[in-house]
Amino acid sequence: MSAKTMFQKIWDAHIVRQDAGQPAILYIDLHLVHEVTSAQAFDGLRLAGRKVRRPELTVATMDHNVPTTDRSLPILDQISKKQMDVLAANCAEFGIELYDLHSKRQGVVHIIGPELGLTQPGMTIVCGDSHTSTHGAFGALAFGIGTSEVEHVLATQCLQQTLPRTMEVRVDGALSPGVTAKDIILGIIGRLGTAGATGYVIEYTGEAIRAMSMEARMTVCNMSIEAGARAGMVAPDDTTFAYLDGKPHAPKGADLEAAMDYWRSLPTDAGAAFDELLTIDASTLAPFVSWGTNPGQVSPITAFVPDPDDEPTESDRASLVRALDYMGLKPGAPLNGLPIERVFIGSCTNGRLEDLRRAARIVDGQKVASTVKAMVVPGSWEVKRLAEQEGLDKTFLAAGFEWREAGCSMCLGMNPDILQPQERCASTSNRNFEGRQGKGGRTHLVSPEMAAAAAIAGHLVDVREWMAKS
Amino acid sequence: MTPFTSLTAPVAFLDRANVDTDQIIPKQFLKRVERTGFGEFLFFDWRFNADGTLNVDFELNTPDMAGAGILVAGKNFGSGSSREHAPWALMDYGFRVIIAPSFADIFYNNCFKNGLLPIVLDDPSIELLRSAASGERYVLTVDLQTQSITDGKGIEIAFLVDAFRRHCLLNGLDDIGLTLEHADDISAYESMRPSRMPSLAGQR
Numbered sequence: 001m002s003a004k005t006m007f008q009k010i011w012d013a014h015i016v017r018q019d020a021g022q023p024a025i026l027y028i029d030l031h032l033v034h035e036v037t038s039a040q041a042f043d044g045l046r047l048a049g050r051k052v053r054r055p056e057l058t059v060a061t062m063d064h065n066v067p068t069t070d071r072s073l074p075i076l077d078q079i080s081k082k083q084m085d086v087l088a089a090n091c092a093e094f095g096i097e098l099y100d101l102h103s104k105r106q107g108v109v110h111i112i113g114p115e116l117g118l119t120q121p122g123m124t125i126v127c128g129d130s131h132t133s134t135h136g137a138f139g140a141l142a143f144g145i146g147t148s149e150v151e152h153v154l155a156t157q158c159l160q161q162t163l164p165r166t167m168e169v170r171v172d173g174a175l176s177p178g179v180t181a182k183d184i185i186l187g188i189i190g191r192l193g194t195a196g197a198t199g200y201v202i203e204y205t206g207e208a209i210r211a212m213s214m215e216a217r218m219t220v221c222n223m224s225i226e227a228g229a230r231a232g233m234v235a236p237d238d239t240t241f242a243y244l245d246g247k248p249h250a251p252k253g254a255d256l257e258a259a260m261d262y263w264r265s266l267p268t269d270a271g272a273a274f275d276e277l278l279t280i281d282a283s284t285l286a287p288f289v290s291w292g293t294n295p296g297q298v299s300p301i302t303a304f305v306p307d308p309d310d311e312p313t314e315s316d317r318a319s320l321v322r323a324l325d326y327m328g329l330k331p332g333a334p335l336n337g338l339p340i341e342r343v344f345i346g347s348c349t350n351g352r353l354e355d356l357r358r359a360a361r362i363v364d365g366q367k368v369a370s371t372v373k374a375m376v377v378p379g380s381w382e383v384k385r386l387a388e389q390e391g392l393d394k395t396f397l398a399a400g401f402e403w404r405e406a407g408c409s410m411c412l413g414m415n416p417d418i419l420q421p422q423e424r425c426a427s428t429s430n431r432n433f434e435g436r437q438g439k440g441g442r443t444h445l446v447s448p449e450m451a452a453a454a455a456i457a458g459h460l461v462d463v464r465e466w467m468a469k470s
Numbered sequence: 471m472t473p474f475t476s477l478t479a480p481v482a483f484l485d486r487a488n489v490d491t492d493q494i495i496p497k498q499f500l501k502r503v504e505r506t507g508f509g510e511f512l513f514f515d516w517r518f519n520a521d522g523t524l525n526v527d528f529e530l531n532t533p534d535m536a537g538a539g540i541l542v543a544g545k546n547f548g549s550g551s552s553r554e555h556a557p558w559a560l561m562d563y564g565f566r567v568i569i570a571p572s573f574a575d576i577f578y579n580n581c582f583k584n585g586l587l588p589i590v591l592d593d594p595s596i597e598l599l600r601s602a603a604s605g606e607r608y609v610l611t612v613d614l615q616t617q618s619i620t621d622g623k624g625i626e627i628a629f630l631v632d633a634f635r636r637h638c639l640l641n642g643l644d645d646i647g648l649t650l651e652h653a654d655d656i657s658a659y660e661s662m663r664p665s666r667m668p669s670l671a672g673q674r
């Protein structure tokens with residue numbers, strides 16, 4: 001048998017049918033559903049008189065436009081409320097488990113899947129959301145789909161897929177203090193650009209990835225889509241198995257033994273070939289910050305705003321001018337020291353317990369600058385509960401942060417949490433597109449540590465100096 | 471799905487790279503639970519000024535781009551969010567063909583599911599179209615049967631499209647119906663799936 005990549009093994013194990021010249025029909029093990037991209041899919045089913053083929057392999061939650069204020073209050077935004085009500089009605093009609101606003105398991109869809117132990121190695125996982133790549137951290141093949149495909153999976157539990165190419169991104173060396181998984185992935189996207197991995201599934205390998213916790217691996221896989229990749233994956237190992245141990249839906253007893261046999265067979269075979277290879281030395285990385293209007297426009301915090309005149313083509317120059325104009329930045333200005341008015345800590349990229357712990361360590365005993373409004377939005381109800389058990393909420397509140405209920409919140413600002421025009425925000429989320437966090441809002445993507453330090457300082461800082469001081 | 475065979479329509483040029491789906495249809499308009507009615511919000515933050523008036527500087531707002539059915543865009547069109555509201559908005563606005571040097575993966579896929587034809591052309595071909603239009607109202611015929619783009623004035627460009635996708639689009643085939651023709655294969659696969667795989671059965 002020839003050597004196979006982990007991706008190829010999972011792909012092959014899920015082929016229901018493959019006809020020459022046609023896409024493969026792949027079986028989907030887990031389908032995650034949320035309120036924004038599902039209503040039209042359920043409608044389609046109803047119109048065609050179709051059922052959900054495997055409701056028990058489908059799970060739904062509300063995250064994108066839920067308010068993050070007191071859950072006992074009525075929802076003021078009637079259109080958001082309608083979208084949530086429609087999801088609840090659809091789940092009831094089609095027999096799908098729903099973690100709604102009042103469930104203790106509610107949260108950002110990519111945070112609750114792993115938390116519940118539903119995300120496991122070797123699975124195929126889809127969701128009508130591009131950051132589904134997060135689940136690849138477990139050695140699953142997980143990717144985002146559109147609403148028509150959501151309908152397709154609901155009706156058939158399968159998807160038609162053409163074989164993507166594979167890319168190995170090897171991260172050697174060890175991270176220096178103050179540099180995180182977020183900085184690695186921002187560094188990778190900076191190298192690849194926002195379309196550099198289009199058509200590829202990435203497998204992240206190397207010493208730095210192996211040394212990471214599951215939560216850190218999720219941060220890396222989460223942003224694979226920002227380089228254009230279909231999916232990102234990390235081979236399962238003892239760190240993965242330890243994380244899964246005891247999770248509600250993780251296998252137990254004899255099932256666990258059988259599962260482990262499969263899981264251990266997944267890592268890429270020695271000698272298996274990838275179509276592309278990118279290597280990065282983690283030890284050379286500094287904390288990264290985005291300065292433009294896409295996640296490929298990033299630099300180390302020690303760098304300066306780039307000059308459009310250095311761009312190779314006129315169209316590159318024009319788009320850089322447009323990005324800097326939108327961001328209100330001058331070429332050559334240092335990134336370190338750039339004043340900010342808002343801080344957002346949360347999202348499916350950096351809204352997990354370890355993220356909050358690391359941010360809390362920075363703000364402990366400090367005060368948020370008087371010019372800054374800062375908020376922490378735990379990624380799920382469970383993250384919030386665990387954080388409160390450790391007293392992290394008190395640390396943030398004492399420093400002057402707001403401590404909110406779980407949801408996507410200001411990652412995309414579909415709920416009331418938005419930036420005002422021209423407000424500048426240090427954000428732990430994943431997209432700095434124009435208007436993403438609110439029309440005219442200016443987003444700088446950073447790690448939780450960097451966001452926390454910026455909140456205290458009132459401007460972007462190099463968290464490494466900050467840590468040396470305190 | 472609406473079939474696509476050929477289209478003769480005016481062309482709009484949007485000379486910007488990396489146009490993401492957050493720009494195509496900003497998130498404040500994702501709350502509708504229907505597939506229709508998104509066209510008026512297409513490129514909303516670019517088309518309109520903060521006070522709600524029309525932004526006359528925006529490319530698509532020039533008079534000779536009115537009624538355009540073909541959009542010629544920059545590289546990596548449709549990046550970012552998986553929202554299918556993006557192709558819905560483009561179609562609802564009147565576009566049936568998007569031509570660009572490259573597309574983001576999910577967006578590209580979503581187009582085909584809705585009868586919107588995304589065509590990849592190299593930079594020189596796009597430049598050729600741009601200079602032929604020279605800022606005037608410009609009409610093209612896109613024919614999926616013959617896989618050609620013509621302007622009736624001498625320009626003829628061939629394009630490539632996956633044979634299976636072309637077949638589905640020409641005939642307006644329903645993907646779900648196609649997959650369900652293989653229901654026996656799906657059942658056979660399911661009977662072999664290990665029972666230890668995670669399931670929500672018994673939760674309700």
Ligand code: SF4
Nearest residue numbers: 131347348408411412
């Ligand atoms: S947190 Fe942000 S990126 Fe993640 S699912 Fe929610 S909106 Fe999407």
